[in-house]
Amino acid sequence: MKGIKILGVFIGLALCLSSCRREGCTDELADNFDAKAKVDDGTCDYTSSSSGPTPLALNIPATFSRFLPPPSIPADNPTTVEGVRLGKKLFFDKTLSNDLTQACASCHLPSQSFDDTNRFSVGIDGIAGTRNAMPIFNLAWNFNKNFFWDGRAQGLEEQALEPVTNPIEMHDTWANVVAKLQADPTYPSMFRAAFGTSTIDSTLAVKAIAQYERTLISGNSRFDKYTQRLIPLTPSELSGYNLFMSESGADCFHCHGDITNPLWTDNLFHNNGLDASFTDNGLGDITGNPADNGKFKTPSLRNLAFTAPYMHDGRFQTLDEVIDHYSTGLKASPTVSPLLKKVSDGGVQLTPQEKADLKAFLLTLTDSSFVAGY
Numbered sequence: 585m586k587g588i589k590i591l592g593v594f595i596g597l598a599l600c601l602s603s604c605r606r607e608g609c610t611d612e613l614a615d616n617f618d619a620k621a622k623v624d625d626g627t628c629d630y631t632s633s634s635s636g637p638t639p640l641a642l643n644i645p646a647t648f649s650r651f652l653p654p655p656s657i658p659a660d661n662p663t664t665v666e667g668v669r670l671g672k673k674l675f676f677d678k679t680l681s682n683d684l685t686q687a688c689a690s691c692h693l694p695s696q697s698f699d700d701t702n703r704f705s706v707g708i709d710g711i712a713g714t715r716n717a718m719p720i721f722n723l724a725w726n727f728n729k730n731f732f733w734d735g736r737a738q739g740l741e742e743q744a745l746e747p748v749t750n751p752i753e754m755h756d757t758w759a760n761v762v763a764k765l766q767a768d769p770t771y772p773s774m775f776r777a778a779f780g781t782s783t784i785d786s787t788l789a790v791k792a793i794a795q796y797e798r799t800l801i802s803g804n805s806r807f808d809k810y811t812q813r814l815i816p817l818t819p820s821e822l823s824g825y826n827l828f829m830s831e832s833g834a835d836c837f838h839c840h841g842d843i844t845n846p847l848w849t850d851n852l853f854h855n856n857g858l859d860a861s862f863t864d865n866g867l868g869d870i871t872g873n874p875a876d877n878g879k880f881k882t883p884s885l886r887n888l889a890f891t892a893p894y895m896h897d898g899r900f901q902t903l904d905e906v907i908d909h910y911s912t913g914l915k916a917s918p919t920v921s922p923l924l925k926k927v928s929d930g931g932v933q934l935t936p937q938e939k940a941d942l943k944a945f946l947l948t949l950t951d952s953s954f955v956a957g958y
């Protein structure tokens with residue numbers, strides 16, 4: 585009798601071990617994800633097809649294919665399903681920071697069109713930078729390949745190297761991050777699926793992140809629908825667009841694009857009259873040319889409803905403040921853009937009605953589906 589009892593307890597224990605601590609692949613991104621598994625046993629597989637990664641075509645909006653050249657994708661980093669899947673996981677993974685508290689997505693929030701709501705982003709050591717974070721969308725159409733407000737990174741792959749080591753951002757070393765990823769139960773096989781090798785290095789990690797970033801495409805605003813004749817705009821929104829396009833009106837289009845440039849930026853660098861003298865030289869510190877002092881990359885006007893505060897230093901909280909700047913706040917300086925023709929008058933001098941119309945137009949560039957999609 586006693587022997588049977590002990591056997592019963594033993595069987596019960598064994599059953600519990602297998603069900604209570606069921607082992608298997610716990611990563612839902614893997615092909616063999618086991619929803620019931622509690623403990624990852626390192627068997628996650630991301631290579632259901634053995635023929636290498638699957639090419640992924642970017643989802644190009646109708647207005648882009650109509651007006652813009654195809655996106656710029658480096659020949660040595662084609663977009664693939666497996667690469668994007670890996671890049672997305674890395675983008676949201678706090679493992680990339682030294683104290684495991686910060687991911688790329690901590691400052692590039694999907695709900696804010698991949699921007700930060702803070703004026704200055706705060707890194708893992710609690711130290712704030714001096715620049716406002718930038719939203720991430722449509723970057724595959726930045727044909728000049730200059731990234732950051734001052735253009736110091738050439739290409740998305742190069743850009744993604746910086747935040748990890750930046751002392752006021754994720755403050756880690758790539759050697760350390762690579763060691764953490766290599767020791768992870770899922771990353772080595774994901775790298776193998778994306779790049780054919782499970783030996784992780786920073787070059788492959790930033791390639792994957794850049795592949796993911798290229799899939800962040802925003803081209804479905806009300807204005808996009810208007811250009812496709814799908815919806816009308818209100819009279820106020822149309823007046824705002826006409827002001828935007830008029831040299832005797834608000835005169836914004838030289839730098840921020842028009843109906844034939846649905847990026848709503850020229851991706852070039854200008855001094856838009858914010859200051860008479862500079863605390864941040866922007867492009868000038870990168871080129872070493874004083875003629876570039878005070879010049880910053882023109883931001884896209886898409887998704888402004890999500891990307892406040894505005895300008896490289898986030899000095900304006902609202903679009904009204906931005907419009908007041910161009911209307912009456914322009915400051916002359918040796919490098920101020922000649923495209924701002926009314927600098928000597930302090931700006932384009934808009935009436936309250938014109939300001940309201942211009943703002944209404946700017947907000948038609950908001951793409952809520954982009955933000956809702958993540």
Ligand code: HEC
Nearest residue numbers: 687688691705706707715716717718731732733744747753
């Ligand atoms: C602590 C906040 C923070 C973190 C974390 C962070 N960023 Fe940024 N990001 C910024 C700021 C601030 C800027 C603008 C900095 C500048 O221009 O000097 C920026 C700029 C960028 C840009 C340039 C966009 C353009 O249009 O030129 C890209 C792309 C980007 N970040 C991607 C990433 C990626 C990828 C990661 C993770 C590896 C990351 N960021 C982590 C704050 C952050």
Ligand code: HEC
Nearest residue numbers: 834835836839854856880881882883894895896910921923
């Ligand atoms: C000479 C080129 C030029 C012209 C003309 C111009 N802008 Fe800009 N705009 C820029 C640059 C460059 C920046 C970024 C400046 C900085 O942060 O230092 C900017 C920033 C902005 C921003 C902030 C966006 C953000 O995400 O931070 C808005 C909004 C804006 N401009 C709207 C307008 C409107 C509206 C007009 C017309 C009244 C206009 N711009 C005319 C070049 C220009």
